[in-house]
Amino acid sequence: MQIIVVSNSLSKRIEYFVEAGKHLQTEVCFMTYEELFSCLPLLRQAVIKLEPCVSDETDFLKYALLNQAYKETLQRLSEMSLPDDVYFLNTPDALLRALDKKETKEVLMDKGLKVTPMLPSPQSFDELRQLLADCGRGCFLKPRYGSGAGGIMAIRYQPNRNKWVVYTTLRQVDGVIHNTKRINRLSVEKEIIPLAEAVIQTEAILEEWIPKVQLQGENYDLRVVCRESEIDYIVVRCSKGSITNLHLNNKAHWWNELSLSEEVRQQIYFQCQEAVQSLDLRYAGVDVLIERGTDIPYIIEVNGQGDHVYQDMFAYNSIYTQQIKNIKKKYNHANR
Numbered sequence: 103m104q105i106i107v108v109s110n111s112l113s114k115r116i117e118y119f120v121e122a123g124k125h126l127q128t129e130v131c132f133m134t135y136e137e138l139f140s141c142l143p144l145l146r147q148a149v150i151k152l153e154p155c156v157s158d159e160t161d162f163l164k165y166a167l168l169n170q171a172y173k174e175t176l177q178r179l180s181e182m183s184l185p186d187d188v189y190f191l192n193t194p195d196a197l198l199r200a201l202d203k204k205e206t207k208e209v210l211m212d213k214g215l216k217v218t219p220m221l222p223s224p225q226s227f228d229e230l231r232q233l234l235a236d237c238g239r240g241c242f243l244k245p246r247y248g249s250g251a252g253g254i255m256a257i258r259y260q261p262n263r264n265k266w267v268v269y270t271t272l273r274q275v276d277g278v279i280h281n282t283k284r285i286n287r288l289s290v291e292k293e294i295i296p297l298a299e300a301v302i303q304t305e306a307i308l309e310e311w312i313p314k315v316q317l318q319g320e321n322y323d324l325r326v327v328c329r330e331s332e333i334d335y336i337v338v339r340c341s342k343g344s345i346t347n348l349h350l351n352n353k354a355h356w357w358n359e360l361s362l363s364e365e366v367r368q369q370i371y372f373q374c375q376e377a378v379q380s381l382d383l384r385y386a387g388v389d390v391l392i393e394r395g396t397d398i399p400y401i402i403e404v405n406g407q408g409d410h411v412y413q414d415m416f417a418y419n420s421i422y423t424q425q426i427k428n429i430k431k432k433y434n435h436a437n438r
Contacts, residue, residue, distance in 0.1 A: 103128045103433050105146075105426065108138050109153040115410040122422035123416060128430060135175055142216055149433050150193045152176070154249075154407050161335050162253060162272060163277045166304040169248045173198060189433060191425075196382040200406035201247050204307050206381065210401060213380045215373055217401045218242075218391070219310040224302055227295050235261040241309035242344070245304050248417060249405040252281045253301050256311070256344040257294075261401050264291070271342050272297045285345055309402075312342070313394040317355060323344065323391040323402065324357075324371065327421055328378040329428060330385070333371055334421050337413050353414045366392065370399045377404050385409055386423060 105123065105131055107116055109367045116132060123130035133141075138150070157170050159165045180194035199205055207217045221237060223246070224230035234241055234257060245253040255270040268288040273280050288294050314321040320340040327335040338355035339346035346352050373387040387408020392399050414421050 103430070104148045104235065105151070105429055106133050107151045107153060108130070108133050108135055110134055110155040113153070113156045114415070118415045118419055119422045119426075122295055122419050122426050125419070125423060126426055126430070128426055130426070139178070139182075142179075142188070143185070145185060145188045148188045149191055149429050150188065150221070151192065152179075152197060152407070160280045160282070162281045162300055163304070163397060165252060166245065166248075166282060169201075169245075173201060176201075185409070188333040192383050192385065192428065194353075197406040200247070200381055200383060200386065200404050202279075203244060203403050204246050206404050207307075209380055210404075211379055213376060213399060215376055216399065218312060221308040221310060223305070223307055226302065227298050230298055230302065230308070231259065231261075234259040240344075242309040242311060243298060243301055244307050244309065246307050247305065249403070249408065253304070254345060255298060255301060257298075264293055265289070265296055266291055268294050268297075270297060271345070272300070282306060282422075285343060312400060314344075315392045315394045315397070320353070323389060324370065325408065325411065326388045326390055327369070327411060327414075328374050328386055328388060329425060329430065331375050332381070333374065334409075334424050335411055335414050336370075337411050344382060362392070362397070366397050366399065373399055373401060377401055381406070387411075 105128065107118060107119055112132060120130045155168065157165065157168055159168060176194040176293055207220055211215050221233050221241065222234055240256065240258040243255040243257060253272060255268055258267045269285050271282050271285060273286050274296055275284050277357055279297060314323055316322065317338065317340055321344065322338050322340045322348050325335060325337045325339060326347050336357040338357060338360060339352055340355055341352040370390055374390065375386050378386045381404055383406050387405040389402040390399050391402055409421050411421060
């Protein structure tokens, strides 16, 4: 059984996945999506891991178009017939579902899982203003599709004073909205409007803000890497602000540093395993926050390609090693 990893170009995550294969004396082949389309009908005895496309595009609206193109790639793959002995590690359909934050939340809520609450999706800045005024607390405006911090806006609005505070990676330069690798603070409405309208234009969801528990004076949430019914890794993502994504120079801490009760830990394990199985994923990264004051865990989102954790890759590479071990065990004698 051959293992194939697919993207538009090589990346660190692919290099470390291939390296995990070498460690296990297992060859992992790299292929582009176009190459996969050409050879898929002829493939035999293969397990295919679909990775996200690599891009250094900073123009937010152009990047949204690339996301749309990737969704179309997955849709096209989902419509192709697979030979009987060829398998996707995560199917294109499951990846598409996980890329849609709104659909993901609806599926998880139907299963009785706790997710960060959604408000109605604004169709304009005026609607956003009204929704924020009615909510009475901070909210996150996010692109409906995709993953990562690109396009996320953490917004606080006080209608009685018409006062705004926004934290976002977005920034407008010469009329073009760019996604940066730093968090910018905005308080002037006329600077906020074009950024929010750009996110709304790509289809957006609005989530209610829930205060996160803290570690060493910083807010934190979790990226929980699940493989079917197993928890492979948990990284603690700390930030002085609301946005914790690690590529924004936030700090990674260890799971065993947290003073959580065993009951809360077991709730997190259970919720994440249920989420992955509910979305028909075989592995995923589940983002979880724990509410300050109650210790209730809430699922923020599920990333069907969210097994990329530098803290693990550079130390043990255990996530990818375990993934390949599992592929060999499960598929080497697989029959449909």
